[in-house]
Amino acid sequence: MVIMKTVAVVIADDHPLVISALRNAFQRNSKINLIGEANNGIELLELIKKRIPDIAIIDLEMPKMDGYETILELHTIHPEIKTIAFSGFLNSANQQRVIDLGAYASISKTETSKNIFKAFQAVMDGENYHSAITSNDYEETVEQKDDSILTLREKQIIKLIAQGKTSKQISEAYNISQWTVDKHRSNIKEKLGIKSLAEMIRYAIENA
Numbered sequence: 481m482v483i484m485k486t487v488a489v490v491i492a493d494d495h496p497l498v499i500s501a502l503r504n505a506f507q508r509n510s511k512i513n514l515i516g517e518a519n520n521g522i523e524l525l526e527l528i529k530k531r532i533p534d535i536a537i538i539d540l541e542m543p544k545m546d547g548y549e550t551i552l553e554l555h556t557i558h559p560e561i562k563t564i565a566f567s568g569f570l571n572s573a574n575q576q577r578v579i580d581l582g583a584y585a586s587i588s589k590t591e592t593s594k595n596i597f598k599a600f601q602a603v604m605d606g607e608n609y610h611s612a613i614t615s616n617d618y619e620e621t622v623e624q625k626d627d628s629i630l631t632l633r634e635k636q637i638i639k640l641i642a643q644g645k646t647s648k649q650i651s652e653a654y655n656i657s658q659w660t661v662d663k664h665r666s667n668i669k670e671k672l673g674i675k676s677l678a679e680m681i682r683y684a685i686e687n688a
Contacts, residue, residue, distance in 0.1 A: 487604060488531070490516040492524040492550060493539035493566065498589065502537065505593050512600070521545030522655070525553060532558055535603060540567040540574060545655065551581045552633050553656065556663060562603050570611055581631075585609040629671050637664045641677070642684030 489512055493499050499517050506512040515531055518524040520542045528536075536554060540547035551563050563585075565578040570588040578586050585599040588611045595611075602609035630638070633654075640650050647661040654661075665680075674680050 486511050486513050487535060487600070488513050488515050488533040489535045489537065490514075490518065490524060490527055490533045491537045492518040492521060492542065492547070493537070494519045494542045495539070498539070498566075502596075505596070509597070519543075521547065521550030521553070524550055525557075528554070528558065528561070533561060535562050535564060535600065537564045537566050540565055540578070541569065548577060548581060551578060551583055552631060553660060555582050556631070556633065556667065557660060564599060564603060575610060579610065587611055630668065634664055634668050634671075637661065638668055638680060638684045641665070642681045 489506065491499055491502055491514070493502075503514055503517070506514050515533055516524075516527040518527055521538070522545045524536065524538070525545075538547045538550050538554075542550070545553075547565060547567070551565065554561050554563055563583045565575075565583045565586040566589060567574065567586070568589040570586060575586045584603045585608060587596060587599050587609070591599075591611060599609035636654070637650055640653065645653070647658045647665070650661045651658045668680065669675065672680075672683060674683060
């Protein structure tokens, strides 16, 4: 693995043995700096308030906030963070889902440490790395990614806004902070060229 600069990494996984294995592997590479470990997505979001990593390794099957939700929130709050989806049950369906969410890489937990480091190198080079399950699907997704303006979470939030829900109520519904909800609101307005709440509600109704 030829990483030229030190890479700050965080891990979110609810299996202590997985975290321990990754930690031990990273300790053998002086260019990887493991700056935080979390057991679920909520803990990970708290971690990055203190220090923003270059890469986040995220298990897809976690309690409280799973990997899909976590990847979506990270890309909303800190789009500069590169995410690697990590799963013991990686298949064509969930791999395609994380690709659509913008994950730079998706790796099966059955991969060798050599391939995991290979994924790191690709991500740091601004490239994608996905376990061989859906390599063809990935290429198709790149071409079709602009079919939808809004992300899944943005679509969910705009529907609740149309129902008259406040930012506080939306944050409670999805177990996210009001700041995150307001960030989503801002992103929705920017993407749709909307300036007022009335315009946002009209859009939600017309596109329901």
